[in-house]
Amino acid sequence: MRPNFQRVFEQDRFQDIFEKGCLNLEAGQFAVAKNQFKSILRSKPNHSVTLGNLAICLRREGQSLVAKQMLERAVRASAINFHALSTLGNLCLDLRQFDEARQYIAMALKVAPDDPNANTNWGMLLMHDGELEKAKAAFERALELDPGHVHARTKLAICTRELAGTTEYVPEIDELTALVEQEPDNATAVAMLAHALGRDGRFSRGLVHAFHANTLKETGDSLAMLASYLCIMGEFEDSIPLYERSLELAPHQINNLKSYLFMSNYSNLIDGEGLYNLYRRIVDNIIEKRTKYTHRDHKKIAGRKIKIGYSSGDFRSHAVYFFVKEIFKSHERSNFEFFAYSNAQKEDEISEMLKQSFDHWVDVSKMSDEVMAQCIFDEGIDVLIDLAGHTNLDRLSVFAMRPAPVQISYLGYGYTTGLKEIDYFITDDNLTPAGSEPFFSETLLRVPAPAYSYQPPKKAYIDVAPLPALKNGYITFGTMSRLIRMNNDVLAVWKEILERVPNSRLRFDSRQLMDVETRELFRVRLMKAGIPAGCIELGVTETHWEGYHSLDISLDCWPHNMGTTILDSLWMGVPVVSKTDRPSMGRFGAAFMRPVGLGEYVVDDIPSYIEKAVALASDIPALAALRASLRGRMLASPFLQERLMSEKLETVYLEAMQKFEQGNRS
Known part of the structure; x- marks a missing residue:
């Protein structure tokens, strides 16, 4: 929403300050604009338009709750302030406060029924309600009023896609591409196109448009998007300054802050201490101040079942399923009662299977943070477990309100x-x-290793293929991980390994390489890193599990080790060479391989990493024998012992509640 520039003061001195504030808001100078609007409000505290513009500043900075308070004041001061009503309705949509959104958007439409923004907001609300045909009509009405309305055009494309039952982003991208061709200097359209291309896996084109968006108009969102694109391609050197500049412009913009944290987990330019300090600096800006629940009167656990709640947005087709499936299924029910708080935006067949493992399944995807927290508190949950961390569908803002007396982080992040x-x-x-x-x-709660369970899907129960080197006559090193893990330090070491092993190849098999332009951009990067073109294999195996048939040895990355891919690789008979790095993300190799008896392939320094990879590649018979043994080792490992991890967690939950009741946690 743009600021309201209308003539609102008879006195020139107020009007002059007001107009300067609007110009600074348009230019992204939020701190300056805020001070100018606040100076007016000191003399005119109930001036509705100024309150509304101050709220836009706060919202652009990411201070959504404070912005909402300002907008509510603006509406109380003038119930016909369309800009305030429309912005407030849109903000309530973002905050999942749908009943309030409906109220304010309806009021805005009553004031200005022919405004395209109000009609677009109404369409978004109808989409939330599942009224796709009515939503489509609302977006079409908005476009009748303003054919160039960016959000109406893209929302119409999304709505049409959902009506067709497809998950493709093509209609949305086509719509935005056409708009950008018509209006090449439309910064909003260019930024939205860059974002849509990234979601569709077209990273090369997306990167171009992300650069273009920032040349047109530098905002906190556009800078963070460009930084994330660079990180995704493994190029961290230029990303950190971009994120820091983004923070200067919008210090409380939650999605940008979370992106900064998530991407920094992979950065080779930050050590463990630096990463933790970044978290300490940023997390307070992500979590807005909210009222916290107290648990002085929480019901004692003696003589009743302990209520355990799991919170995740990944109770669907997602890698997390392979780790939680047997845990949930094997949980003991005589002393525990289990609740799933699912933030999955769309449930699927995996969701339906997981439901069978819970006593209660609560869909929180359309609940505001406040409603979800109250639901957990009213249920009397004893232990609440977050399985998401700072990922897209997390509900950490709910945990910040402490709706349960004991709160734990596990697995997903x-x-x-x-x-x-x-x-x-x-x-562990x-x-x-x-x-x-x-x-x-958090306080570290170490369980006997491993700290995870793992159960491959049924489609992974295919035979381990013979060692490719026996047929090829050369060793194929490789990875099936995401490109973000392949920073310049890692590529330099892999180059040295290739030089040490004659005629060897380096294969990258990732869905991110499906896009031809992205694949060629990555190929150029590898060649700039000194890896000969003849050694490079880039591809995308249609079935993930069959991709391992082409690899002799998997090479792990650092500072963020591979995750599920390590276990998948071992399951398919491909040994992994791993180097430890910072806790805990740089130690997944140790966490997954030592319990399988493969600790000798986990090393602590780069020279040992190179020597281990070269030694493995130099003894083909031994490598073939190791490949043949790995499936059996996995089957016999603690990862696949169905009840083992459930028992460990139940012990932890009980002890944590006992400690709480003893007064050691408040």
């Missing part, structure tokens, strides 16, 4: 949340050896 309201982080000695404590805001 693999590193600290940085949130003081989360008490514990479940781990491989993930977080002694001395790791300073890198976590």
Whole structure:
């Protein structure tokens, strides 16, 4: 929403300050604009238009709750302030406060029924309600009023896509591409096109448009998007300054802050201490101040079942399923009662299977943070477990309100949340050896290794293929991980390994390489890193599990080790060479391989990493024998012992509640 520039003051001195504030707001100078609007409000505290413009400043900075308060004041001061009503309705949509959104958007439409913004907001609300045909009509009406309305055009494309039952982004991208061709200097359209291309996996084209968006208009969002594109391609050197500049422009913009944290987990330019300090600096800006629940009168656990709540946006087709499936299924029911708080935006067949493992399934995807927190508190949940961390569908803002007396982070993110309201982080000695404590805001709860369960899907139960080198006559090193892990330090070491192993190849098999332009951009980067073109294999195997048939040896990355891919690789008979790095994300190799008896392939320094890879590649018979043994080792490992991890977690939950009741946690 743009600021309201209308003539609103008879006195020239107020009007002059007001217009300067509007210009600074348009230019992204939010701090200056805020001060100018506040100076007016000191003399005219109930001036509705000024309150509305101040709210836009606060919202652009990411201070959504404070912005909402300002907009409510603006509406109380003038119930016909269309800009305030429309912005407030849109903000309530963002905050999942749908009943309030409906109220304010309806009021805005009553004031200005022919405004395209109000009609677009109404369409968004109808989409939330599942009224896709009516939503489509609302977007079409908005476009009748303003054929160039960017959001109406893209929302119409999304709505049409959903009506057709497809998940493709093509209609949205086509619509935005056409708009950008018509209006090449439309910064909003260019930025939205860059974003849509990234979601569709067209990273090369997306990167071009992300650069273009920033040349047109530098905003916190556009800078963070460009930084994330560079990170995705493994190029961290230029991304950190972009993120920092983004923070200057919008210090509280939640999505940008979370992107900064998530991408920094992979950066080779930040050490463990630097990463933790970044979390400490940023997390308070992500989590807005909210009222916290107290638990002085929480019901004692003696003589009743302990209520356990799991919160995740990944209770659907997602890698998390392979780790939680057997845990949930094997949980003991005589002493525990289990609740799923699912933030999955669309449930699928995996969701339906997971429901069978819970006593209660609560869909929180359309609940505001406040409603979800109250739901958890009213249910009397004893232990609430976050399985998301700082990922797209997390609900950490709910945990910040402390709706449960004991709150724990586990599995889905693999590193600290940085949130003081989360008490514990479940781990083991491989993930977080002694001395790791300073890198976590949570207390580390170490269980006997491993700290995870793992169950491959049925489609992974295919035979391990013979060693490719026996047929090829050369060793194929490779990875099936994402490109973000392949920073310049890693590529330099892989180059040295190739030089040490004559005629060897380096294969990259990732869905991110499906796009031809992205694949060629990455090829150029590899060649700039000194890797000969003849050694490079880039591809995308249609079935993930069959991709391992082409690899002799998997090479792990650092500072963020591969995750699920390590276990998948071992399951398919491909040994992994791993180097440890910072806790805990740089120690997944140790956490996954030592419990399988493969600790000898986990090393602590680069020279040892190179020597281990070269030694493996130099003994083909031994490598073939190792390949043949790995499936059996996995089947016999603790990862596939169905009840084992459930027992460990239940012990942790009980002890944490006992400690709470003893007064050691408040």
